[in-house]
Amino acid sequence: MCGIVGYIGTQQAGPVLLEGLGRLEHRGYDSAGLAVLGPGANPALRTVKKAGRVRDLREGLPKRFSGKVGIGHTRWATHGPANDVNAHPHTDAKGDVAVVHNGIIDNAAALRHRLAREGVDLVSDTDTEVLAHLVALSSADTLEGRVSEALAFVEGTYGLAVMHADFPDRIVVARNGSPLIIGVGDKEMHIASDLAALVRYTTTVAHLEDGEIATVTAGGFTTYRSDLSHTDRPTTSLDLDLSAYDPVGEEGGYMQREILDQPAAAERVLRGRLDERFGTAHLGGLNMDARETRAIRRVKILGCGSAYYVGQMGASLIEELARIPADAEAASEFRYRDPVIEHDTLYVAVSQSGETIDTLLAVQEIRRKGGRVIGLVNVVGSAIARACDGGIYLHAGPEVAVASTKALTTMYLGFALLALQLGRTRDLSIADGKRLIAGLQALPGQIEEVLTLDERLATIATRLAEADSLFFIGRVRGYPVAREGAQKFKEITYRHAEAYQTSELKHGPLALISADVPTVALVPDDELTDRNVAALHEIQARGGPLVVLTHAGVDLGDVECERIDLPRSERELDPILMAIALQLLALHAATTLGLDVDKPRNLAKSVTVE
CATH class of the missing domain: 3.40.50.10490 (Glucose-6-phosphate isomerase like protein; domain 1)
Incomplete structure (x- = not known):
């Protein structure tokens, strides 16, 4: 629930990082900070941290804050209050190592006690600080080795980026349960926890998988498993609407912009998916044929917050149109009740970002027990999208405001399409199918009427x-x-x-x-x-x-x-x-x-x- 950015290349890192943090502030806005490796043969690590918004950090930066390698973070507090000391990046006692981290270190208390016994003076209330000290204490020959050794002690979730004054040509990143993306540029590389921070600079990206570590240099990146054996992480090209991330000055902010975008978002999610001739929907991304679809005896929908509520709406649609028992459940509770996973149940995971940790863990639980799960997600290439057997991309476009609006609308329409396809493989008549298609086609115009x-x-x-x-x-x-x-x-x-x-x-x-x-x-x-x-x-x-x-x-x-x-x-x-x-x-x-x-x-x- 925080934002990570990183940069290494030919530009000054500070302005690039600040611009990225501004685009990620919807991910956390309690405090923010930067760490930059200064120029020269013996570069020093300089860190600036500030409680408050990114603008407060920008105003507090020294006039001379140069360096072409840096990492930044905007925080949503989990361990410790929002203040300057608890803001990221966190460093070791000598100031040679800097770490930014999203996630929660479950055994942080035990690690803090261990470090204290070894004479380490911990200055913050955070779980993240232990990572900086563990990296500093490692005797491995490479920064990748030091990060790998540090993470061997860690239990929990993380997306993190690490810099070290002794290794000024690289940033090492790692992921386990918290998103991390590498952006590929021309003689420069970017790191972020969200695509919003990358879109101005590149649309060629690589998504780290859980358990992976990567070395990022100005010339490229190399990925490893936790034991530092090599992996082959491909890049993908993204088609994004960059203007959706542009700042808004009006009173209603991004939320108002995204509400007004709903007629167009509705058209996007429906485009090419309605079959008027047969009164049904075409959802090839489900990766199920008609025989597999007819074998479904129950639908279980999982989501959190607004995604949970729209899942309840979707369950009602599926029962009404397809006559299949369907219900929705909070994904955050699902795996903790040791659920019975049924082979003839279709599980549906709903998430705008595709990175919601509770929903992702529910998907992994279902897959581990042999269930079939599809995703309704908005972000292409996201963790939930990659973990599912198939799914429906929502095409809502980027949603920046914390309160979901257009993503919720496209989720509902995604469920309407799913219910229509399931219904037409069963007993829903072609007349009812055509009636619903006419209703779906009219919806963008009716949304415009609501907006009036x-x-x-x-x-x-x-x-x-x-x-x-x-x-x-x-x-x-x-x-x-x-x-x-x-x-x-x-x-x-x-x-x-x-x-x-x-x-x-x-x-x-x-x-x-x-x-x-x-x-x-x-x-x-x-x-x-x-x-x-x-x-x-x-x-x-x-x-x-x-x-x-x-x-x-x-x-x-x-x-x-x-x-x-x-x-x-x-x-x-x-x-x-x-x-x-x-x-x-x-x-x-x-x-x-x-x-x-x-x-x-x-x-x-x-x-x-x-």
């Missing part, structure tokens, strides 16, 4: 922002949408928000309804409209303010509320239009409160530590 409600939603959001606590309610298809709406609201407004099934209000939560607790209710025009409207009357009778997302023509009776009529899609597809309206409510409530919607406190974009 922005001003109305902003007005309502201003009033919601005044509340300390809110309820979000929905039934069946609407419940996971309500959960996602509550998630968005609390993560960027810092207001308490809870989601409930509408039918569960009378079983306890109704006791909390008052004039100070607004309820955002999802009331689509479907088979449960009457039940939902009855619940609105119960809330109104107890003085609770109401915001109702519904469809034109739905009779709410004498309910007093802020009513928002959304475009009407097919019933199975209505949830995503409601989710987008909830994104706008959260965005405008947060901006009303003067909050940074792109970098909510205590959160980071990609969770790469357990």
Whole structure:
């Protein structure tokens, strides 16, 4: 959940590293730091670290901070508070070794005790500092050997980069459970934990695998296993929209830009995947033929946060269209309950980044026990994409804001395509298949319609922002949408928000309804409209303010509320239009409160530590 950058080449490293850290700040923004090897025959290692944002680090840099080899880091705190001392890079006592690290060293406490017994003075609260001292204590002849010896003592996850004043021509990097990418340039090389830091300089990259170490020099890179036997790590060329990473100055930041990109993102994920003739979807990336598809007896979906909630939406779609039992589970809990892996169950891992550690570990558990797992991921070449048997790339484009918006929309559409293909190999009629295809084709335009409600939603959001606590309610298809709406609201407004099934209000939560607790209710025009409207009357009778997302023509009776009529899609597809309206409510409530919607406190974009 932090950002790593590294550079070695012909340019001054400092500006390159700072620019990369700025692009990675969505990965962690508690503190930041740089280490650079100065020029000359006996280069000295210089380190600058600062609590706060990357701009604070930039302002604190010395005027003369030269060197063509360097590493940098922007932190999301795990061990120790966010202060200058705990910021990365960390060095050994002599200042010859510098390390930046993402992940968690599980046996850090034991290693700290051991180092203290050997007379090492540890100055920070972090787990990372032990790595610098372990490298310094190694007597191996090469930097690769010293890093390998140090890592032999380590239990846990890491993506790390190491520099040493005695080896000024190289940076050594290693990965185990935390992403690390090498970017290949012209007489220069780049290192990063996220593609965002590399796109300005190169789109030719190599993804390290778990257990690999690499030596990076200005002329290229060499990869090894942990025992330093050579591996052959190929490079790939990426097709990326560089403008998506460009800074934004407007109040809504990246989040607003990404919400507005959703019509185009929806078109991208659907393009070439709809078969109008046969009323089905084409998902060749699943790597399953019709016979294998028909053998599926259950679908289990795994994700974290918003990916978990959209997994619940997807499970509902699959059960409804394919008539296969389906459910979603938090990936973070999955492997700890020693799950039974069934040969006729299709497991689906959902992750925007493709690097979410909890989801990756769940995938590895399934594969280890012989299960089939596919991925719904947005980042090509990511760890989850590589670990799965097949999958669906989302084509959402880069998503920078911590709160997921367009990736969530494309995840939902990915599930709609999967449900359609599964359904048409079973009993879903061609007429229903064509009906759903027509609905999917209309969705980009309907998303545009939702976005035209922005001003109305902003007005309502201003009033919601005044509340300390809110309820979000929905039934069946609407419940996971309500959960996602509550998630968005609390993560960027810092207001308490809870989601409930509408039918569960009378079983306890109704006791909390008052004039100070607004309820955002999802009331689509479907088979449960009457039940939902009855619940609105119960809330109104107890003085609770109401915001109702519904469809034109739905009779709410004498309910007093802020009513928002959304475009009407097919019933199975209505949830995503409601989710987008909830994104706008959260965005405008947060901006009303003067909050940074792109970098909510205590959160980071990609969770790469357990």
